[in-house]
Amino acid sequence: MRYVSRNRPFVVRKGAEDWKARRMWNAKYLTEVMQHQTVNVAVTPHGNADSIVELEDDDLLFVKPYSTSAPFSAVIRSIQSQEHHPSGHTSATRYAQTQNDNLRNEYISLFSDVPKDIPFAKIALEKGPDAINFWLGNSHSTTALHKDNYENVYVQVLGKKHFTLLPPVESACVNEKAVLAATYAPRDSLPSSRSSSPLDLHSTPGTSPGVMSEADQEAALKDLVICVDEPEESVPFATWDPDEPGKRPTPFSKHSQPLRVTLDEGDMLYLPALWYHKVTQTCSTEAICCAVNYWYDLDFSGSFWPLSTFTRGIGLLSTRQNLGQEDGVIEHEGRRKGDQVGVGGGIGGRDVVEIVDPPYEDQWYDYGMEIMHY
Numbered sequence: 001m002r003y004v005s006r007n008r009p010f011v012v013r014k015g016a017e018d019w020k021a022r023r024m025w026n027a028k029y030l031t032e033v034m035q036h037q038t039v040n041v042a043v044t045p046h047g048n049a050d051s052i053v054e055l056e057d058d059d060l061l062f063v064k065p066y067s068t069s070a071p072f073s074a075v076i077r078s079i080q081s082q083e084h085h086p087s088g089h090t091s092a093t094r095y096a097q098t099q100n101d102n103l104r105n106e107y108i109s110l111f112s113d114v115p116k117d118i119p120f121a122k123i124a125l126e127k128g129p130d131a132i133n134f135w136l137g138n139s140h141s142t143t144a145l146h147k148d149n150y151e152n153v154y155v156q157v158l159g160k161k162h163f164t165l166l167p168p169v170e171s172a173c174v175n176e177k178a179v180l181a182a183t184y185a186p187r188d189s190l191p192s193s194r195s196s197s198p199l200d201l202h203s204t205p206g207t208s209p210g211v212m213s214e215a216d217q218e219a220a221l222k223d224l225v226i227c228v229d230e231p232e233e234s235v236p237f238a239t240w241d242p243d244e245p246g247k248r249p250t251p252f253s254k255h256s257q258p259l260r261v262t263l264d265e266g267d268m269l270y271l272p273a274l275w276y277h278k279v280t281q282t283c284s285t286e287a288i289c290c291a292v293n294y295w296y297d298l299d300f301s302g303s304f305w306p307l308s309t310f311t312r313g314i315g316l317l318s319t320r321q322n323l324g325q326e327d328g329v330i331e332h333e334g335r336r337k338g339d340q341v342g343v344g345g346g347i348g349g350r351d352v353v354e355i356v357d358p359p360y361e362d363q364w365y366d367y368g369m370e371i372m373h374y
Contacts, residue, residue, distance in 0.1 A: 004124040004151075007272045007304060009165060011261055013373045015268035016155045021113040022266050025157055027076060027286045030136075033109050034072035040098045040106065041075050042067055044184055045224045047093040047137075051144035052179065052239050053226065060177070062235040063226055065095070066184040076136065076288065083138040083287035092221040095141040101131035103292065110134065118153045118294050121270070125151055129294040136290050143279040145174060145238045150295040152271040156263035159282055159289030163269065164242055165259040166276035168308045172315030173256040174238035174276060175248050181233045184224045238276060250319045261371075263291075273298040274308050 003010050016022060042049045042065035049065040078094050103111050117128055130150070145164070154161070166173065239248045242258045263269055265284070271277060281289040298305065 003270065004121075004272070007168075007275075009259070009261075009272055009275065010270050011263065011371050012268040012270075013264075013371065014266045016157070017266035019114055019155075019157075019266075021110075021157050021292065024113060025110075025290060027080065027288055030110070030290075031073050031076055034107070036071045036073060037106070037109065038069050039072045039075060039096060040067060040069050040102075042095045042097050043092045043221055043224070044095075045092050047095070047140035047142055048144070049095060049097065049141070050146070051142075052237060053182075060179050060239060061182045061226060061228070062179040062237050064181070064183045066092075066186065066221075066224060067098075079136065079138045080287040082140060083283050086140075092224060093140045094137070096134065096136040097141075099131070099133050099295075101133065103132040103134045107134045114155075114292050118268075121151070121153050121294065121296060125296045125299075127296055130297045131295040133293050133295070134290075135293070136288060137281065138287060138289060139281055139283050141281065141289075143277075145241055145276050145278040147238075147274050147276045148295070149273055149298045151273050151298060152269075153294040153296075154263065154269040154271060155292045155294075156265055156267050156269075157290045157292060158265060158286070159284040159291075160265070161263045161289070161291060162280045162282070163259075163261050163263070163271075164278040165261070165271070166242065166256060168274045168276075169311055170256050170276065171312040172252040172319055173240065173250060175240040175250045175253065175319065176236055176312075176316060177239050178234040179237050179239065181229045181235045182226045183229060185227050186221055187223045187225045242278070252315070252319070273304075 044063075044065045048063070051063060053061045053063045055061065075094055075096060078091065079096075082091070082093065098106070103114070111132075114132070122128060145166070147168070240250065240253055241247060242256060245253060245256075261269070283289050
């Protein structure tokens with residue numbers, strides 16, 4: 001509980017090793033249990049869902065994935081095919097990542113294989129999970145640096161996840177801006193009127209309007225374009241990447257000291273609310289990466305939320321002053337509304353055995369990562 005109260009992340013090595021999901025889940029089992037159930041899937045040309053895209057004229061867009069539906073068997077087959085044959089795979093990247101409590105909804109057939117709650121989180125946070133999510137993808141899918149208003153317990157089932165973490169106090173480093181929102185869509189599915197919705201690419205037999213065959217769907221997804229959302233909306237989002245420190249930095253980015261941790265199969269990460277995190281992944285021998293996470297609502301009544309908001313506000317203000325912009329103004333980055341841009345192609349009995357602390361030269365704060373073994 002002391003780590004949760006200190007807003008400090010920690011890893012429990014093999015904390016989920018005794019889960020049924022760890023014993024049973026593999027490509028064959030998942031396919032048999034889900035059978036031909038239809039699931040939602042995020043589709044992007046480069047695996048960059050919910051991320052910043054820089055255009056040729058240096059404009060920035062916050063681009064969301066194209067969302068469609070397909071039989072689970074087709075989704076996992078495509079994920080594996082891309083991983084097995086990356087050079088010959090010309091289709092888009094698929095990622096089953098609907099963050100809407102999907103394990104208790106569209107993946108309910110798999111829910112009995114995982115606990116309904118995480119014991120330490122239930123005690124420390126004094127509540128049950130608001131959402132439990134299932135994640136399935138391959139090494140082509142990445143998650144851009146962002147933060148969530150949730151306490152997060154992330155459990156790696158198959159493959160590996162590589163996290164880059166920044167504490168909330170580093171908000172001045174991430175160059176947050178209000179970026180124009182957009183969404184990927186197949187070029188051929190765009191309606192003549194922007195007020196209409198794109199065609200449904202769900203591959204269902206029949207000749208109903210808007211329904212495409214699997215072959216036609218594959219062809220359409222090879223040519224995704226970016227469409228600015230209507231009505232126009234801006235999203236506050238980090239535009240600096242700690243893995244590309246020289247690109248879009250603030251005067252404070254050079255002081256950032258990211259924490260990096262890899263989750264192996266069976267490992268569990270407690271990621272406190274409002275911590276910035278970027279995620280990449282490595283597949284299992286079956287060419288899939290699979291995880292489950294538990295989201296718990298942030299306690300907005302305590303001191304942490306207003307303190308974090310104050311820190312973020314100070315960071316935004318100081319960044320704008322240093323860049324010669326008006327105080328307190330987040331400049332708008334992006335294209336005009338309606339523009340389109342073409343883009344190719346419980347836990348107990350554990351001991352703290354290791355503490356990994358970064359070498360903070362300036363000693364701004366004292367954050368580190370606790371590594372525990374179950």
